[in-house]
Amino acid sequence: MEGFPLASVSMLLPLVGSVLIVFAREEFSKWIAVLFSGLVFVLSLLSLFFFDFSKADRFQFVEKYPLIPELNLSLHLGFDGLSYLMYILTTLVSLVALLWSTRDHQISHRLKEYYIWFLLTETFLVGVFASLDLMVFYVFYELTLVPMFFVIGIWGYKLRLYSAYKFFIYIFVSSLLLLLGIVSLAVQHYRQFSKFSFNYLDLINNQYDLTFEVFMFLLFLIAFAVKTPIVPFHTWLPDAHGEAPTAGSVVLAAVLLKMGTYALLRFNIGLFPEASVFLMPIMVLWGIFSIVFASWFTISQSNVKRFVAYSSVSHMGFVVTGMFLLNAEGLRASITEMFAHGLTSSALFMMAGFIYNRLHSFNMQALRGSIKFMPLFAVLVAITGFSSMGLPGGSSFWGKFLTIVGAREYTLLLAFLVIVGAFFSAVYVLYLLKTLYLDTKEESRLVHFTDLRGFKLTAFLLVVFPMFIVGFLPFLFFAFYDPYIDSLLKYLLSRVAGG
Amino acid sequence: MEQLIRIEIPNLWLLLPELVVLITGFALFSLELLYKRLNHALAISVSLVGYLLAFLLLLFNWGIEGETFYGLYKRDEFSNLMQAFMLILTMALLGFNYLYYKHRRSLYGEFYYILSFALIGGMFLVSSYNLVVLYVALEAVSIAFYILTALLRSDFNSKEGAFKYLMLGGLSIALASYGAGFMYLYSGSLDLRYILTHVGENHYFLVLGLVLFLIGFAIKIGAVPFHFWLPDAYQGAPTPITAYMASVGKLAFFAPLVRIMPLVQEHFAYAWITTASIISALTMLYGNLTALVQKDVKRLLAYSSIAHSGYIMAGIAVAEVIGLKAVIYFLIAYSLMGFGSFMVLALLERAEGWENRLEQFSGMRFSAPWLAFSFMIMLLALLGVPPTVGFVGKALVFMSLSFERLWWLALVMIIATGISTGYYLRITVLMFMKEGEEGQHHIAVSTLEKSLIVILSLALVLLGALPIILWNFVSPSAENLFMR
Numbered sequence: 001m002e003g004f005p006l007a008s009v010s011m012l013l014p015l016v017g018s019v020l021i022v023f024a025r026e027e028f029s030k031w032i033a034v035l036f037s038g039l040v041f042v043l044s045l046l047s048l049f050f051f052d053f054s055k056a057d058r059f060q061f062v063e064k065y066p067l068i069p070e071l072n073l074s075l076h077l078g079f080d081g082l083s084y085l086m087y088i089l090t091t092l093v094s095l096v097a098l099l100w101s102t103r104d105h106q107i108s109h110r111l112k113e114y115y116i117w118f119l120l121t122e123t124f125l126v127g128v129f130a131s132l133d134l135m136v137f138y139v140f141y142e143l144t145l146v147p148m149f150f151v152i153g154i155w156g157y158k159l160r161l162y163s164a165y166k167f168f169i170y171i172f173v174s175s176l177l178l179l180l181g182i183v184s185l186a187v188q189h190y191r192q193f194s195k196f197s198f199n200y201l202d203l204i205n206n207q208y209d210l211t212f213e214v215f216m217f218l219l220f221l222i223a224f225a226v227k228t229p230i231v232p233f234h235t236w237l238p239d240a241h242g243e244a245p246t247a248g249s250v251v252l253a254a255v256l257l258k259m260g261t262y263a264l265l266r267f268n269i270g271l272f273p274e275a276s277v278f279l280m281p282i283m284v285l286w287g288i289f290s291i292v293f294a295s296w297f298t299i300s301q302s303n304v305k306r307f308v309a310y311s312s313v314s315h316m317g318f319v320v321t322g323m324f325l326l327n328a329e330g331l332r333a334s335i336t337e338m339f340a341h342g343l344t345s346s347a348l349f350m351m352a353g354f355i356y357n358r359l360h361s362f363n364m365q366a367l368r369g370s371i372k373f374m375p376l377f378a379v380l381v382a383i384t385g386f387s388s389m390g391l392p393g394g395s396s397f398w399g400k401f402l403t404i405v406g407a408r409e410y411t412l413l414l415a416f417l418v419i420v421g422a423f424f425s426a427v428y429v430l431y432l433l434k435t436l437y438l439d440t441k442e443e444s445r446l447v448h449f450t451d452l453r454g455f456k457l458t459a460f461l462l463v464v465f466p467m468f469i470v471g472f473l474p475f476l477f478f479a480f481y482d483p484y485i486d487s488l489l490k491y492l493l494s495r496v497a498g499g
Numbered sequence: 500m501e502q503l504i505r506i507e508i509p510n511l512w513l514l515l516p517e518l519v520v521l522i523t524g525f526a527l528f529s530l531e532l533l534y535k536r537l538n539h540a541l542a543i544s545v546s547l548v549g550y551l552l553a554f555l556l557l558l559f560n561w562g563i564e565g566e567t568f569y570g571l572y573k574r575d576e577f578s579n580l581m582q583a584f585m586l587i588l589t590m591a592l593l594g595f596n597y598l599y600y601k602h603r604r605s606l607y608g609e610f611y612y613i614l615s616f617a618l619i620g621g622m623f624l625v626s627s628y629n630l631v632v633l634y635v636a637l638e639a640v641s642i643a644f645y646i647l648t649a650l651l652r653s654d655f656n657s658k659e660g661a662f663k664y665l666m667l668g669g670l671s672i673a674l675a676s677y678g679a680g681f682m683y684l685y686s687g688s689l690d691l692r693y694i695l696t697h698v699g700e701n702h703y704f705l706v707l708g709l710v711l712f713l714i715g716f717a718i719k720i721g722a723v724p725f726h727f728w729l730p731d732a733y734q735g736a737p738t739p740i741t742a743y744m745a746s747v748g749k750l751a752f753f754a755p756l757v758r759i760m761p762l763v764q765e766h767f768a769y770a771w772i773t774t775a776s777i778i779s780a781l782t783m784l785y786g787n788l789t790a791l792v793q794k795d796v797k798r799l800l801a802y803s804s805i806a807h808s809g810y811i812m813a814g815i816a817v818a819e820v821i822g823l824k825a826v827i828y829f830l831i832a833y834s835l836m837g838f839g840s841f842m843v844l845a846l847l848e849r850a851e852g853w854e855n856r857l858e859q860f861s862g863m864r865f866s867a868p869w870l871a872f873s874f875m876i877m878l879l880a881l882l883g884v885p886p887t888v889g890f891v892g893k894a895l896v897f898m899s900l901s902f903e904r905l906w907w908l909a910l911v912m913i914i915a916t917g918i919s920t921g922y923y924l925r926i927t928v929l930m931f932m933k934e935g936e937e938g939q940h941h942i943a944v945s946t947l948e949k950s951l952i953v954i955l956s957l958a959l960v961l962l963g964a965l966p967i968i969l970w971n972f973v974s975p976s977a978e979n980l981f982m983r
Contacts (some may be wrong), residue, residue, distance in 0.1 A: 142885045
């Protein structure tokens with residue numbers, strides 16, 4: 001299966017699904033979407049048997065189709081351990097989001113368009129993680145904006161238009177800096193090797209003086225800091241998440257934010273090693289600052305969706321902090337947390353959507369004690385909450401714990417700062433759980449609530465089950481990216497020492 | 500003395516497509532004289548046959564290059580490429596114009612032959628280095644455009660637009676010819692290649708001549724601060740003609756600048772880069788900022804056209820081969836996007852009570868879905884969202900700016916594009932996310948018009964997703980221009 005075009009097949013399947021939906025009757029659109037997204041998910045699981053984990057630092061399932069040979073621009077696709085994990089997260093979350101969309105309060109009109117946009121999002125997301133060519137990466141990275149813009153703007157809640165604008169403009173404009181950065185690297189490659197190239201594997205050979213490298217690092221950083229997001233570039237996110245329909249929020253939080261962190265790791269650290277080391281203290285402190293501030297913002301929210309959205313910003317703070325510690329533990333923490341957050345944020349947004357469908361409110365006060373009569377839902381939410389908090393056995397535990405270990409490798413003070421961040425993030429989760437479980441409420445309104453079942457239960461289980469795997473069997477996940485981290489650190493050392 | 504007595508037999512083979520268009524023009528003129536009431540179907544057929552023939556001649560003789568008429572005329576890959584797009588767009592225009600003019604009750608036989616004279620002027624404008632030929636061609640296109648702008652005889656705006664265009668057009672021609680005079684004074688030649696590579700005394704004559712010449716063209720392309728005529732002329736002109744000016748007009752008026760660009764010598768490169776960059780920055784910012792506050796979509800697109808002149812100028816500022824490739828690519832990209840977007844307006848204008856007001860676009864997704872989708876693609880292409888042809892153009896301009904290390908101009912371009920997000924998205928949001936009034940936009944659109952719009956919007960995506968298609972033509976023609 002080594003030569004199997006995994007990426008392009010995974011991109012084509014949802015595309016074919018969306019074309020079929022155009023011609024199908026509206027009531028079939030959901031089934032077609034679930035079927036095709038399910039097929040991609042099964043494909044991603046099957047491909048696990050053919051991925052060589054011992055060589056997870058190298059790109060596998062590689063495909064290359066030239067676009068402009070003169071500029072060395074090609075549709076060059078492939079996965080190493082890091083992108084492969086993100087690919088699996090994408091296929092999982094896309095399926096979950098589609099399953100969840102059925103009988104959602106918001107998704108009652110223009111169903112064909114809705115499912116088409118979702119399938120297209122899946123195509124573009126796979127493209128983002130599979131691209132080895134920076135220009136192609138950029139194309140997919142930008143393309144994910146379009147379907148989400150429509151999903152928020154058409155099926156969102158009250159302030160959907162404002163949020164859709166804000167989402168698009170923030171990310172589109174910041175991405176233009178990225179575009180400038182990417183073409184500048186190609187030009188730099190031309191100056192050094194007398195040929196243009198947008199290929200990642202070529203561009204890592206570029207040499208820069210530190211000033212230019214830092215400038216390039218910043219161009220990339222601003223784009224990815226907005227996407228990730230890191231405080232203070234986060235203001236688009238609560239609006240977008242707060243107003244998007246549940247499935248939109250799920251995909252946004254679980255996968256779209258990961259595009260930012262994935263790109264920070266792959267491109268900022270991979271392409272600009274000297275600048276990364278040079279700016280490391282600032283980046284780490286910035287990450288911690290982001291954790292603490294976002295946690296405070298989280299606690300002050302009265303809208304549960306915005307609450308979960310802000311908590312995502314705080315989690316991304318951990319990812320950034322861990323990543324820029326630039327040691328094995330930090331990088332492990334960062335990538336594990338990326339995956340873990342994909343699971344917990346999906347579940348938390350589904351929780352918010354599920355309660356909204358019954359109570360028609362996102363207000364924290366209105367939610368008090370609301371899950372008392374839905375035992376199965378209550379258990380799953382509790383698992384998610386504790387998991388997100390970083391309780392041992394939960395998925396976020398390793399992310400937080402390893403970040404502390406990674407920070408301790410430098411100084412005790414740094415580790416202490418990370419612990420403060422972790423403390424705050426535990427506070428807001430406990431606050432949420434308290435509101436949902438312990439606060440009392442007049443019971444007559446709630447007693448008729450039905451519990452999770454059918455599609456929604458399946459969707460929930462699909463993200464809760466892997467939380468346990470990450471929590472109890474983290475080494476399964478380390479296998480994806482340990483070789484990658486090893487080679488990245490060696491490369492960093494050689495570049496920095498060599499430079 | 501040898502040159503004076505050299506007698507050359509003109510190689511008419513090189514000129515064949517132009518000759519065919521010229522003959523078509525005169526044929527149409529004769530038809531108009533012969534018939535009191537011109538049969539429009541006949542005129543369209545004659546035009547189409549002529550242009551198609553010219554296009555095929557161009558296509559089958561693609562490899563042929565050379566100069567004729569003592570170097571007054573040059574056929575090369577660049578002129579082939581520009582002329583091919585000019586012919587395609589003119590033929591497409593003929594698919595749209597009849598129903599539009601019929602609806603506006605402004606059907607005139609002049610339209611057809613004046614259009615062919617505009618086309619012939621454009622074709623000559625892209626294929627010469629000679630100042631006199633450029634001047635004559637510029638006049639041909641401009642005069643044709645003035646008349647075409649005023650061709651809604653009962654409409655005040657149309658006449659007002661044409662008048663403004665005429666006044667500023669006259670100024671532009673005057674400045675360009677004045678500039679040409681100085682350049683001749685400097686070098687004793689009318690050939691740009693000789694003038695710009697010549698090292699003579701009185702260097703300031705060259706600079707002055709070049710500046711005046713450039714300002715003349717800057718007026719034509721609508722660069723700030725010489726843009727005043729453009730929004731009025733674009734708004735007042737019959738919309739298909741606006742589309743034509745924004746596409747074929749841009750191709751024609753930018754072409755001489757594109758030809759001059761590779762000739763920029765080291766001793767005035769700095770002046771060139773600085774002037775072009777400043778004009779570009781002003782044009783981008785002004786165009787986009789003003790477009791942002793427009794309530795009339797036709798006017799909005801006119802300002803967007805100004806902004807796009809700014810983006811193209813940014814590429815022109817980079818006097819390197821990569822900049823030239825970016826410029827040619829972007830120029831063609833804009834000609835397609837501009838043509839398509841104005842054509843959508845031309846179709847909509849046939850709806851009852853349509854005035855191009857922004858809010859009238861509300862809910863177009865429901866009343867005219869295919870038109871809304873096509874227009875969305877065109878707007879996203881104008882914005883530069885991948886994988887459209889507009890994105891590739893912008894990326895190439897960025898690349899050339901990075902090549903010249905014009906970081907400040909790249910940042911201005913990013914800001915300007917950021918501003919443009921506001922208005923392109925606003926129309927998209929109105930079309931797709933707002934409910935419109937009942938029974939809106941019921942327009943009788945012919946199958947031909949529908950197919951043309953759909954083909955055009957698909958082309959915008961296809962040429963962006965597979966940039967190699969256009970690149971294969973753009974790249975060699977740019978390199979060829981650099982080798983002169």
